Amino acid sequence: MRWNVNRCWWCAKFLTNNCGFTERTLRTVLTCVRKYSSYPVKKLGVREDSPTVPPFPPVYNAAKIESEVYDWWEKEGFFKPKSRSSTADTFSMVLPPPNVTGTLHLGHALTATIQDVLARWHRMHGRCVCWVPGMDHAGIATQVAVEKKLWQERRLTRHDIGREEFEKEVWKWKHQKAEVITRQLRELGASLDWSRHVFTMNPAQSSAVVEAFIRLYEGGLIYRAKSLVNWSCILQSAISDIEVTHKEVKSRTMFDIPGYEEPVEFGVLTNFAYKIIDCDEEIVVSTTRVETIPGDVAIAVHPGDDRYKKWHGARVWHPFREESIPVICDEFVDPTFGTGAVKITPAHSSIDYEVAKRHNLSMISVISEDGMLNDYAKPYSGMKRFDARRVITEDLKRRNLFRGQKEHITIVPVCSRSGDAVEYLLKSQWFVNCKEMGRKAAASIRNGDLKIEPATFEKTWFTWLDNIKDWCISRQLWWGHRIPMYQCHSKGDVDTVLWVAARSTVEARRKASQLLGLDDDKTKHIEVSQDTDVLDTWFSSALFPFTVHGWPAQSENLSKFYPLSLMETGHDILFFWVARMVMLGTYCTGAVPFKKVLLHGIICDAVGRKMSKSLGNVIDPGDVINGISLEGLSEKVQHSYKAGLLSESELQRAVAGQKKLFPDGIPQCGTDALRFTLCSQNVTSFFINFDVNTCAKNRAFCNKVWQACKYVHQCVTRVVPHQAALRRMDRWILSRLACMVAEMDEALHNMQFHCATAALKTFLYDEFCDIYLETTKPVMRSNTSEAGAASWTLLQCTLTALRALSPFMPFITEELYQRCVQLEKGCHERSVMIAPYPKPEEWSEYRDENLENEFDEVYSVVLAIRRLRSLYNIKTKMPEVYVVNDAAGQCELIRQYTDIITTLARCGTITISQELPGSLLRASVAETAGANSSVHIVVKGKDTEVEKDEIGKKYKILTKDLDKMLKITSQAGYKSGAPREVQDMHRKKIESLEAELEKLRQYQDSLKRLDEVIK
Template sequence: MGHALGNSLQDLMIRYNRQKGKTTLWLPGCDHAGIATQSVVEKALWKKKQQTRHDLGRTQFVKLVQEWKEDYHQKINNAIRKMGGSLDWSREAFTMDEHFSAAVSDVFVRFHEEGIIYRANRLVNWDSTLTTALSNVEVDSKELSGRTLLDVPGYDRKVEFGVIVHFKYPIENSEETIEVATTRIETMLGDSGIAVHPEDPRYTHLLGKFAVHPFIEGRRLPIVADTYVDREFGTGAVKLTPAHDPNDFKLGMTHKLEFINVLTDDGLINENGGAYQGQKRFDVRYTIQDDLKKLGLYVDKKDNPMTVPLSERTKDVVEPLMKPQWWVKMADLTEPAVKAVQTGQIKIKPESAEKHYLQWMANINDWCISRQLWWGHQCPVYRIHFEGEEESPDTNDRWFAGRTEEEALAKAKKAWPDKKFKLVRDEDVLDTWFSSGLWPFATLGWPKDTPDMSRLFPTSVLETGWDIIPFWVARMIFLGIKLTGQVPFSEVFCHSLIRDSDGRKMSKSLGNVVDPLDVIRGIELQALHDKLLTGNLAPVEVKKATSYQKTAFPQGIPECGADALRFALIAYTTGGGDINFEVKVIHLYRRFCNKIWNACKYVLGKLDTVKDFVPAKQPALTGNESLSELWILRKMNNAAKEITEALEQRDFMHSANHVYAYWYFQLCDVFIENSKALIQEGSEAQVNSALQTLYTVLEAALVLSHPFLPFITEELWQRLPRRSGDETKSIIVAKYPEWDPQFENPEAEAAYDIVLGCSKGVRSLVAEYAAKDEAKIFIQAYDAASHKTVSEQKSSIRSLSGKGTMEIEILSPKDTRPTGCVAFPVSSAVSVFIYVKDRVDFDEEIAKATKKLEKTRAAVQKQHKLIHDPVYLEKAAVATQNVEKQKLADLETEANGLETTLEQFRQLKLE
């Protein structure tokens, strides 16, 4: 559903700007999503055949991934088309197609030659399930307040986290011990030293001595002094595992400690773990504690608040692991990328997204770009192996980058002219975001100097989710500036994340993802349940997801259509908090689409009643317009201005609200209703004027709405007769309406607002006092201008007041207030009255109104308390808060009206 939101907003912008006459390009395509795709395919392979990728081999596995990609790719494209995406499909790109792959290799080689890409053996985030390194932004953090049991892939039982284990190391040639503590007891197998503060009197006598490892024969742990150690924390002695902890890594470098890796790539203990070799790391977590107890070296275990790093894709616990990898130096790349945003070359909206970008860039580390996967761009770099050499060192001088193997070979021969050797290509692939970061310009032909690069780069707007600012947005900016000398785009708009109706992030692993096609076409509850079984969810997760579906969609999902889904998603977009997905909101907009259809059906029907009706060549005033026509034409003008301004400011929610208000509250509820009387009772000139105005305001409504509702507007626009000389073939290129000064008539608008206020007052009074058939209505104006308006518009007031028969009498400013009536104040200039004296029991009405007022006041207090609750303000989405504020305003209005009614009844009782 997040993709549906992004596609809806992107298509809204592209259609709007296309209709404004601008050169537009929305280029379709996708990246290869290395980790995500390989993870999904591996899970499916195991679920269906109980095989791993290694059972297939690299070639067959990549072929399987390619087949999965093609199938899924078609589904994605089909969904985009069903949503109305108006992309240039002839330009569709994929990050692993031939041209794009060549661009990726070109960047790697350039950066390697400049020293921006380098080889280093250092700690990386290691996913033992996928057996690959991860970047920091691919790691989630799970906060724990204390002891917690977590599910870990590959383990039948839950694993304990959120505790710190205290144990003792024996001092060499002594009866003394030194106590240390750790939250990852299994890594003590890789300990190679102990650090204490140089001024800590408890340990100064131990400096220079050694502790003895209880499980690894012959391993001695030097006790070193370092001011990094906090004497007040724990025991003041810190066990050092340089190969498995970032802080220990630095201390290990400082004190020249041994770096001992104790984990295999798939999370087992390796040969450095002594007797524990071959066992799972978290099984060893428990075994070591038992063995320490047997030796008398175990002290205790306590709750310990901590953060557990989890792989975003596999949910495995990420391990810091020493691995030689390819890295990108970020220092020189980030400075111009930060400056571009700070100086306004690139505007990031909303402001919170810009802050997120700048904060991340300020704390950025060098970027690990190699991945131990099979799906992706294989690193275009070759390692030299000299003849007779048993093992080639993994150092920078042994690696040669080349766009082709021949290029790498030429570099190697130049570096080692007198050596015999062979080159072996690195098996690792590049981080997906390394290639995705080239998207704005590689898709236009870069590194070649193509016409598209000259004409279409830099691009205008990037629309995306704020959650991938570090993954994608930042990388496109710094790579774009470095490689092209220009910013890749001038604006970034970040939409909110879509959550389920319970406020949880939509995730395939939770089974709460809603397929946009299911909303468009509708789906029964059982079919939703069945779809859960086709994925890779574990049985326990299927059960949870099924339960959620029963609560969220008890009757399944009704057919809503693409237009309603698009409109709802656009109307949801505030640029603020995240969005809680509600099917009932989308269904509301399906009814809105029905309203549009019926309105057009009515107008087209009326146009057909006039033989050879021809719309005017241009929308223009003729002087024959009635007051209601002048009113709707100004509303049309205002709508064009307000929608345009909202779209230009990326205020998508209000742009949708303006579209909705123009159709629903102005065109349908008011003018179309009023036009019925004009057409039935007017002269030939009045009827023709009314029809021309109907055509103009309907045409404008369809064209204004097209970027939001492409399907229904195209269908209905095609049914409209064309203006003379208009050869536009499709609404997609119809000129977007603009504000026109000829339709500005605030006096007419104000006058007709009085008419609308009177009709509202009549409907309200008639409904309240059940007098629909024989109601006697008085309208009194208190100034000459208002009296003239209501007198001339009496038939319009009656038409807009409902279908019932009623008597309406217009009173002048000189007339006295009618007796025996309840009033509805329209404004300071006009009031509507209904005669009730012989029709109601005043005592009964006073009692009813009093009871209702008490209930409404209680509701006001409850609503006021809700919208000022600090917890609610922190957690509720902005859109939800706005709805609740409106509820409070409506309740307060209702309470004020009831107070007025009570006062009127008390006065009537005395008459």
């Protein structure tokens, strides 16, 4: 019996696609064809040289793909600095070291994604890429976290266990959190060179920090002084400006302050009187800080305020210290604020501190480090500061000095680490003189040595650095780099104390001996003790770009990879980190630490709110990658509450926020979809909104790419690709490919990631998948040479697009590249991440803008047909279509694309003419297409009565259900009595019914329009 070759082929194809048969089954069947049929197999267009490749999985599985490839990349050494030639350029970055305080959030994911896109892009261009990972010890944040853990688990404080044991506890914490953070970065696909991983408290880093400190000290830039600092009474440490949150209180507001059982009142302005000496008159002043009255040293008025001119130079009686203080004139006073007279308390106000220095006033501290009033505040010494506020107010009333209170807008400084109200205290601290370093940092922008993107932040840069203040670098903590300063004095001579900067006790003793002029044999009599304070975390972080490469040693890595090519980070730490890196980097190495700074915005939720645990809108990148239920999200918030990170009221708001934002939890999206979503918005915007729904759509885009590659794989496996006899549509998609490659090149050179992702999505989703792929299906079923040309075009577009997409979606592109690259003859790279990135010049010859414009006109016909079918609900599978254009040339052009239009619009016969037959004027619906064409679909004979009857019945049922639900929810007591989950269920049901009714109304409207046409 003779086999029917074509029937055999399609039978095998059916078995392969629908019954789980492998390609081996297909080849077995074809072997039978060869054996028992006289027809040549080549007539089928089937490749006899098809490579042996594993079966293509039918469905895109992000979890499976993303769990397998990262270890292989690392094992193969793809993340290490390598180049294709000895003359290749280098590209170096450091990952802003995340704090070892917990897990990474979406802000970290954005940073890692942006940097990884750039690292992969430069690597594919053949450059030697060095991307260094690291973690920051985060002094205050980590100490606070470990103290909370210690108290929660063992009811112990750090003072209970001592400094040495506490440091051991912190190191345990560090190892646990570092492991989690490392796993998260790997999950994000960050192609970091893990062999270079750095922790800011490692011995080499600590040694470099000491070296930098000593150089600054010996250069006269570090000094010790008593000055006003941000002080946390709970932490009992100075804190940096970035750790102070300024909360605006617009009216009388109660705040929960750590250490107080009752909430503390803010937002109230108190007026009280100072009695003028030798006179019965008084000056009434206004204050929001009643508890600091014992520290008042003067009353200030504006020199131009006529109300107080007669009291210039007078003195008033301090009611608690029982001494006189002066009335001074200063233009800082706002005559319209309060009474126009203000109290001056320089030891507890940054503004008053400057006033006191201008007028040479004394500075009296009345609040101690623990937040208690001290002996200078008698009779209130020993009271908590906010308890004293209430008592002092009562005393003012009793002394007949109280003059009333009113609500007032107040800015309350709050410690972001402890939630405590920040005090401004006078403390002896170590400072860095930043004036000259700040001037040079500002000049680096002005002279072009450094560039900031976006350039709008240059103004901020100059404002800060041109007016920079000295930097307080000492912290009263146990976790961090001990300040390498030693107090030295001869035994018995405690009055002569020297501060010495040294690398060790031995060196400190030697230096002190030289300064004291002692003989060598007396050096051993010098007593030495190191300062117990530690350095501000930002100090060691500022050294990070060069210490990671071995500084202070002049290593090969330092000379090759420093200065860095780019520093990418959030704009919120432009001054606290970036400016300080430039200042210290320039001072220590003589070079600006990087050539360019790219600043990204702050991640917000879908409606533009900053992410906050108390709002329930914080999104863990792992939850987006792997998915999580609403119950899972709630458990995380409950854990934060139990750990003391949220109050009970914040817990309730967070749970409610999660139910509103994520009623069905967060769907599993995968890493590639998350990365693509993060890059799809303009990352340099001040705020970046992140929508989980957009991420889910990008997961669908991943599936679209997967299915397209699966189709291409099938086509190229079956039909030998060749470049001859390219069809018009082949040339069109190659032109669009050339356009995409050019747009990608420009976008990535300018670091405009949203433009790059838009170009990729337009090409892959709209042009390649939705248009070109569909036009190849009839061709691939033919036995002509056009099938081979389509096969070649499909493969070239696929491989090029995968390489272009790879930096953004590294996991799926690696999997698809491995499967598809084997279909092309020649030598290829082992991984897509080291394959050459597409270059515009490689595809420029295929760019044909005339052809693109030509197809745009044709495609407008396709879109017009689709709009008509949707608008008039035309369900006929193959409707008859007329295309009318009064230009003969345009008619001929459209006629050449008839098969394409039929395929893409899924319509029947298409008639193209310069005018519409009169008989169809009342039997068709019309839509304009392009500049001069009109499209008409024949609808004569369509019966809409049955459809209208069915819709009417369904409409009545849904209306009845909606009325029932509205009646339930409008009953008295429903909102207060029905459980919240029941109300949520009812709300969703009502929304669903209203949406269904709206769809039916639109359907009815389309049938009415169709009836009008038919009649």
